[in-house]
Each structure stands twice: as structure tokens, then as C-alpha cells.
Amino acid sequence: RQLLAGKVAVVTGAASGIGAAVVERFLAEGAHVIAVDLTEPDGAAPAGVLPLAGDVAQAGTWTRIADLARAEFGRLDVLHSNASVNITAPAHELAETDWNRQIAVNLTATYLGVRACVGLLGAGFPERGAGAVVLSSSVHAVAGLPGHPAYAAAKGGLISLGRQLAVEYGPRVRVNTVLPGPILTPAWDGVSAEDRRRSAAATAAGRFGRPEEVAAAVVFLASAQSSYITGTSLLVDGGWSAK
Numbered sequence: 001r002q003l004l005a006g007k008v009a010v011v012t013g014a015a016s017g018i019g020a021a022v023v024e025r026f027l028a029e030g031a032h033v034i035a036v037d038l039t040e041p042d043g044a045a046p047a048g049v050l051p052l053a054g055d056v057a058q059a060g061t062w063t064r065i066a067d068l069a070r071a072e073f074g075r076l077d078v079l080h081s082n083a084s085v086n087i088t089a090p091a092h093e094l095a096e097t098d099w100n101r102q103i104a105v106n107l108t109a110t111y112l113g114v115r116a117c118v119g120l121l122g123a124g125f126p127e128r129g130a131g132a133v134v135l136s137s138s139v140h141a142v143a144g145l146p147g148h149p150a151y152a153a154a155k156g157g158l159i160s161l162g163r164q165l166a167v168e169y170g171p172r173v174r175v176n177t178v179l180p181g182p183i184l185t186p187a188w189d190g191v192s193a194e195d196r197r198r199s200a201a202a203t204a205a206g207r208f209g210r211p212e213e214v215a216a217a218v219v220f221l222a223s224a225q226s227s228y229i230t231g232t233s234l235l236v237d238g239g240w241s242a243k
């Protein structure tokens with residue numbers, strides 16, 4: 001049985017890494033997906049995917065997303081807020097514009113998304129808690145690593161925001177947060193081989209995670225498999241934070 005049969009989902013940051021893996025799994029589980037990223041992908045979208053190009057830090061993008069969901073389906077069942085930027089610098093060297101941009105994309109965008117979409121969420125299925133929001137935080141939210149002040153602050157904020165939203169919009173909507181550890185995606189492209197080795201060795205699993213391993217957790221939190229789970233955070237970090 002497909003876990004998301006007939007459901008309508010929005011995935012942001014859908015063109016790369018974890019977001020792309022989530023789109024693929026959502027499709028395999030029977031969902032229709034509005035796939036949001038800064039630019040439209042080249043070539044035709046696969047059946048079941050509606051691409052939408054836009055900056056999630058702009059309220060207008062979310063108006064377009066909600067309008068598309070309403071016009072095409074009359075509802076929305078899953079919102080996976082996953083897009084992010086990570087600009088590395090210690091706090092005393094981080095430009096204020098780069099601080100603001102990371103807070104806007106990594107944190108404020110989720111507020112804008114919920115503000116625009118919450119009225120549509122969970123309206124299409126009779127069972128309570130059918131609307132699901134899944135936020136992409138990070139282990140950076142719970143462990144200090146040099147060079148990530150704004151990213152970590154935004155990711156920590158998402159955990160608190162997720163809890164608030166779960167209480168605010170339950171029981172109609174469940175809200176949960178995933179905290180990935182080192183997952184091999186294009187986000188690691190600029191990182192040296194030595195730093196990659198160190199990151200993989202820092203996990204109990206002894207390796208990088210794959211995007212589809214985070215996607216499996218997102219499917220779980222988006223589906224009725226997690227019907228009594230809300231307001232919580234799930235580490236998907238290969239035991240990185242346990243070490």
C-alpha cells in the first residue's frame with residue numbers, strides 16, 4: 001500500500017539533494033507534488049510533479065504555491081519546508097546581509113509557508129491530523145560547530161517553531177522536524193576530502209547518510225504511519241550526536 005496515495009504535497013528545495021529524494025519518494029508513495037526551487041528544472045517534469053520556480057523567502061512565492069494547490073487540487077496535505085542556504089563564516093566575519101539571508105531562507109520561509117498554506121492543510125481528508133508539516137532542521141541546531149552562527153540559529157529556531165505550530169494547529173495538522181547529520185548532497189561539493197572523511201568518521205554509522213535515508217524519515221512523518229507523532233524532532237544523523 002502506498003503511504004501517501006492521492007495526497008497533495010509541497011516540497012521546497014526540490015531540485016537538489018534531500019529535497020529531490022523526497023520528491024521521488026513522495027511520487028513513489030502516490031502523492032502529487034508541487035516542487036519548489038529557485039529555478040525551474042530543465043526538461044519535462046515527471047508525471048505527478050508540478051514545478052514552481054520561486055524564492056521561499058518571498059511571501060509572494062507562497063501565495064503562488066497556495067494558489068496553485070487550491071486551483072489544481074482544492075487542498076494541500078503535506079508541506080515539507082526543506083530549502084536552505086548555508087554561508088560559512090564565524091560571527092565576527094559574517095556580513096549582516098548573509099546573516100539576514102540565512103534567517104530568511106532557513107527560518108522565516110517556514111513561517112511564510114505556514115501562513116499561506118495552513119488553511120488548505122489537512123482539509124481534504126476526514127481523519128484528524130491528516131495535514132502534515134515536516135521541517136528540515138539540522139544537527140547544527142543541537143551541537144555547536146565553528147562557522148555556522150546564522151545557519152545554526154535558524155535551524156534551532158525551526159525546532160521551536162515546529163513545536164509552536166504543532167500546538168497551534170493540532171489536531172488538524174501535525175508538525176514535526178527532521179535533524180539530518182552529514183548527508184552526501186551537492187551541499188558538500190566545496191568541502192575538502194579530509195573534512196568529509198572527518199564528518200563521516202564522526203558518526204556511529206561510520207559513513208555519510210544518503211538523501212533517500214532522510215526521505216524515508218520525511219515520508220514516515222508525512223504519512224499516517226506517524227499519526228500520533230507531532231511537535232517532535234527526529235535525528236537522522238547516523239548516530240553523529242550520540243558519539
Ligand code: NAD
Nearest residue numbers: 013016017018038055056083084136138180182183185187
Ligand atoms: P542542497 O544544497 O543539495 O539543496 C538545497 C536546495 O534548496 C537547492 O536546490 C537550492 O536551489 C534550494 N534553495 C536554496 N535557497 C532557496 C530559496 N530561497 N528558495 C527556494 N529554493 C531554494 O541541500 P541538501 O543537502 O539537500 O539539504 C536539504 C535540507 O537538509 C536543508 O534544509 C539543509 O539545511 C538540511 N540538512 C542537510 C544536511 C547535509 O549534510 N546535506 C545536514 C543537515 C541538514
